Amino acid sequence: MAQVLVVDDSSTVRNEVCDFLKANGLQVASAVDGKDGLDKLKSDPAIKLVVSDVNMPNMDGLTMAEKIRGDLKNNAVNIIMLTTENSPSMKERGKAAGIKGWIVKPFNGAAVIGSLKKLVA
Amino acid sequence: MSVRDRIIMLVVLTLVALASIGGYAILQSHWNASEVKVVTEGVVPSALATADMVAQLKDVQISTMAVVTSPDANLARQANDKLSAQKGALQQSLELQLRQASSDTQRGLVEQAMESLANYFAAIDDTAKLKLAGQQTLAEANLFATVGQYQSELEVIVETLRIEKNRTKDSAIDALNRSLTQTVSAISVVSLAAILGLSFLGLLLYRQVILPITHMQEMMSEIATHQDFTHRLPVGSNDEIGRSIVAFNTMIEKIQESSAQLKQKTNDIQTMLQNMPQGILTIAEGNRVHPEYSAFLESIFECSDIAGRDVMELVFANTNLGADSLAQIEAAGGACIGEDVMNFEFNAHLLVGEIEKTMPDGRIKILDLNWSPITDEADITVRLLLCVRDVTELRQLAAEANEQKRELEIIGEILAVSQEKFHEFVASALKFIDENELVIRACPKSQPEAIAKLFRNMHTIKGNARTYGLRHLTNIVHSAEQTYAELRKERPGIAWDQALLLDELAGVRAAVERYAKVNDVSLGRKGPGRRGNVDRYLMVEREQIRKTLHRLETVNTSNLHELIATRDAVRNVLRRLGTEPISQVLAGVFDSTPALAKELGKIPPVVIVEDNGYFVHTQVSGMLKNIFMHLVRNSVDHGLETPDERLAQGKLAAGTIQLQMGVADGMLEIMLSDDGRGLALQRIRQIAEDKGLIETGELLSDEEIARLIFRPGFSTAETVTEVSGRGVGMDAVQDFVKRENGRIDIVFTDQAVGAEFRQFETIVYLPESCAVFAEESDIDDDLEEAELDDQAIDAGDLRAVS
Missing domain, CATH: 3.30.450.20 (PAS domain)
Incomplete structure (x- = not known):
């Protein structure tokens, strides 16, 4: 049972984000790529928020988001992308996949925790 | 009338018109039908019946003839029976005609015929009786006489009736035709009238409804296209259209209002964006x-x-x-x-x-x-x-304010150290720095002894700086010392880098020199100082430093104006450090003037000092006191006349001495003048000749004569008075001024060339650096208040440093 699923292939980022969210009282699960993320989300219906990297091996974050909405038919979970850049085409895809927001790296917990907590509530 | 009413009216009128036309047509056809019936069932058969009657009459005639001419009685009887039947039929026909008579003429004719018929039948009956009685001849005679007569008469009447009937029939048919034609015409006219009337009403309706609507639509399109909300549609009526237009106009008005507001807002924003x-x-x-x-x-x-x-x-x-x-x-x-x-x-x-x-x-x-x-x-x-x-300027100002703050703190630190000790500190620190520089330059590579010496020297500077509480300097020295401490370690974290070390040392030197500069320039404490020399004391109020620092610490660094104001205020304070107002410098001189005047039998003069915002450095205040003591005494002694003399010349009994300060052409000018008798040029010349300073009768300008008073040993007093003749002449005054790189001059202020006495002013020129210009500020005000208030000046508030 977790509230937030953190998906990132970089263990450094993953751990940093997970630790920060845990330290702020959230229950956190993590996944190493898009495929893993989909499996974790399938097995844990309590997840309210997915914070995902974009560029990952096996399945990238945007594809995962599309599959969450498409294959899993899960329109309730909030999806936030962690990114280093964003192009109009990325934003277009994100919008189609119902992505709530984009957090530009580096992850600055203090700046985003308030909004993230609202998305979990 | 509303459009609805108008349309209803048009419909009603149309219905009424149609109903009227229909009703009239029905009525007319009914009437015509009955007319036709009358003609076909009455007039025409009746006319035909009259023709039949002529035939019947012939039959009766023939039958009568048959009765008379029948050969026997039987036959006669049979013929008579037949005759009776024919008579009956004729009688009936005539009776029918009577009933069908449509006019008095016809009725009269029928009645006449009936009368004639009765006579005819009576004659026939008489004839038949005679025959039946066998009186053939009588019967025949009767037949031709009486019966024939009546018969002819009756024939004429019946013929007339027939003609009359035919005439009636023809006129009835004519009347019927006329009536039908009339009906058709009437319906046509009414229909036409109705069509015209309704068309007119329709046109009226079109004009009053469709046209205004079309017009309204066009105007609305116009307004919508051009967005010109100043236009209004004219209200032509009080109907639905009129009310629609009023509503539309109201809407446009609202749009105009909000559009005007929007425009105003946009304008405001534009103005803001522009300005x-x-x-x-x-x-x-x-x-x-x-x-x-x-x-x-x-x-x-x-x-x-x-x-x-x-x-x-x-x-x-x-x-x-x-x-x-x-x-x-x-x-x-x-x-x-x-x-x-x-x-x-x-x-x-x-x-x-x-x-x-x-x-x-x-x-x-x-x-x-x-x-x-x-x-x-x-x-x-x-x-x-x-x-x-x-925020470039803002940041610069903030940096400047920071710098000022540091300088003030440094001043505070320096003021806590006596001039003599500070001088020693700076000298020793510079000596150690020089040594360190030589050491570093001599060592391209790390050498333990060299580092030890560097550390020792720097540690000594730091110790001394710390002892004297020179915190800013201590911090800088400390960091250099730490570098040496690191290098001293067995495994230093940094490498020996000559250039870097020299740079760092230069930083320390700059810090020490800065302290020295603040001490020498801002505080005017150059040199080792002389114990016991009151003139060399510098008075700085601790409270003033505190207030200024406070102002610097609390300044809002994001407010340009506040920063500028603070910077200027602090700059004034910093500038005025080590300076005094001339009035204060010469206070002793002017304080002694009244007593001097009285001694000489004169009324104490009015002294006016105008410093024009200039403050003099304390280094020159002693010199200024000395020379102005002499110059002012000269004014009171030689310049100002006795009250009697003054009154006689129309002057006020009390004389005026004026002192003014200013800067021109890079020199500070202090001008002294009085409203006394002026410079006694004749007398000066006389004395100079007497003393052999000039040849007797030598040609000299007024200015040259005036300058004679600066010659050594010159004295103008007629008797050596208590006051002026102390042996310190104008030559000594000139010496004092020259020692401070200045000069003294006499300038005439009147045009009386060659006169015995001339008005003049004495001008002392000094380097500009002897004075500072400082505007009044809050902090200054505070300072002056404190200075003027004797109670505030006690050992606790003031720090006297030599």
Whole structure:
């Protein structure tokens, strides 16, 4: 049972984000790529928020988001992308996949925790 | 009348017209039908019946003839029976005619015929009786006489009746035809009238309804197309159209109002954007600058083609930001625009708040950036608002204020040390620094003894600085000492780098020299100081330093005006350190003037001092006291006349001595003048001749004569008075001034060339650096109040340093 699923292939980022969210009282699960993320989300219906990297091996974050909405038919979970850049085409895809927001790296917990907590509530 | 009423009226009128026409047509056809019936069933058969009657009459005639001519009685009887039947039929026909008679003429004719018929039948009966009685001859005679007569008569009547009947029939048919024609005409006319009337009404309706509606529609289209909300539709009626127009006009009025408000708002915003001294722009999708931005932005970025530019290029090109920061800003901007406002919260921390931008000519501008999202109803960020402020000046001022603060703190630190000790400290510190420099230069590589010496020397400077409480210096020295301490370690964390070490040492030297400069220049304490010399004391109020520091510490560094005001105030305070107002310097001189005047039998003069904002350095105050003591005494003694003399000349009994200060051509000028008798040129010349300073009768200008008083040993007093004749003449005064790199001169202020007495002023010229110009300020006021209040000047408030 977790509230937030953190998906990132970089263990450094993953751990940093997970630790920060845990330290702020959230229950956190993590996944190493898009495929893993989909499996974790399938097995844990309590997840309210997915914070995902974009560029990952096996399945990238945007594809995962599309599959969450498409294959899993899960329109309730909030999806936030962690990114280093964003192009109009990325934003277009994100919008189609119902992505709530984009957090530009580096992850600055203090700046985003308030909004993230609202998305979990 | 409303359009609805008009349409109802038109419909009703149409119905009424149609009903009238229909009713009339029905009525007419009914009447015509009955007429036709009358003609076909009455008039025509009746006319035909009259023709039959003629035949019947012939039959009766023939039958009568048959009766008379029958050969026997039987036959006669049979013929008589037949005759009777025919008579009956004729009788009936005639009776029918009587009933069918349609006019008096016909009726008269029928009655006449009936009468004649009765006579005819009576004659026939008589004849038949005669025959039957066998009286053949009589019967025959009767037949031809009586019967024939009546028969002819009856024939004429019946013929007349037949003609009359025919005539009636023809006229009835004519009447019927006429009536039918009339009906057709009447219906045609009424229909035509109805069509015309209804057409007219329709036209009227069209004009009153359709036209105004069309017109209204055109006007509305016009207004809608041109957005000209000043137009109003004319209200032509009080009907639905009129009310629609009124409603439309009201709507347009409202639109005009709100459009005017919108226009005003837009105008206001435009005016703001045009005039506010701040750069404002909005960033749209694709990081493009929206065409509406504040005009000031152009002066900040020093270019005019801003609309549509890439904000990354316009704002962030040639700045102190690295490529990664730029990429983050670009990504953060992209993540915010067109997305939920939450994304702004996520990424706002990446949007930098201050940049240093290098302009094309190499100047660096410090720009303060303030970001905020512009959202729509759905909380989507449509654009980013970026406020740009050029804070270069502000930052410079803040740095300047910081610098002033440091200087004030340094002053405070220095003032806590006696001049003599401070002088020794600086001298020893510089000596150690010189030594260290030689050591470093001599060692291209690390040498333990050298490092030990460097450390020792620096440690000594630090110890001394700390002892005297020179905190700023201690910090700098400490960091140099730490470097040496690190190098001293077995495994130093840093390498021996000659250049770096020399740089660091130069920093220490600069710090020491700065302290020395503050001491020498700002505080005027150059040199080792002389114990017991009151003139060399510098009075600085501790409270003043505290207040000034407080002001610097509390200044709002984001307020340009406040910063400037504070900087100027502090600058005044700093400038005035080690200076005094001339009135204060010469207070002793002017205080002694009344007593001197009385001694000489004169009324104490009015003394006017105008320093024009200049303050003199304390280094020269002693000299000024000395020379002005002499010059003012000369004025009172030689210049000002006795009250009697003055009154006799129309002057006020009390004389006036005026002292003015100013700076011109790089020199400080102190001018002294009085309203006495002036310079006694004749007398000066006489004395000079007597003393052999000049040849008797030598040609000299007034100015040359005046300058004789500066010759050594010259004295103008007729008797050696208590006052002037102390042996300190004007030559001594000139010496004093020259020692401070100044000069003294006498300038005539009247045009009386060659006169015995001439008005003049004595001008003392000194280097400009002997004075400072300082405007009054809050802190100054505080200071002066404290200085003027004797109670405030006690050992606790003042620090006297020699």
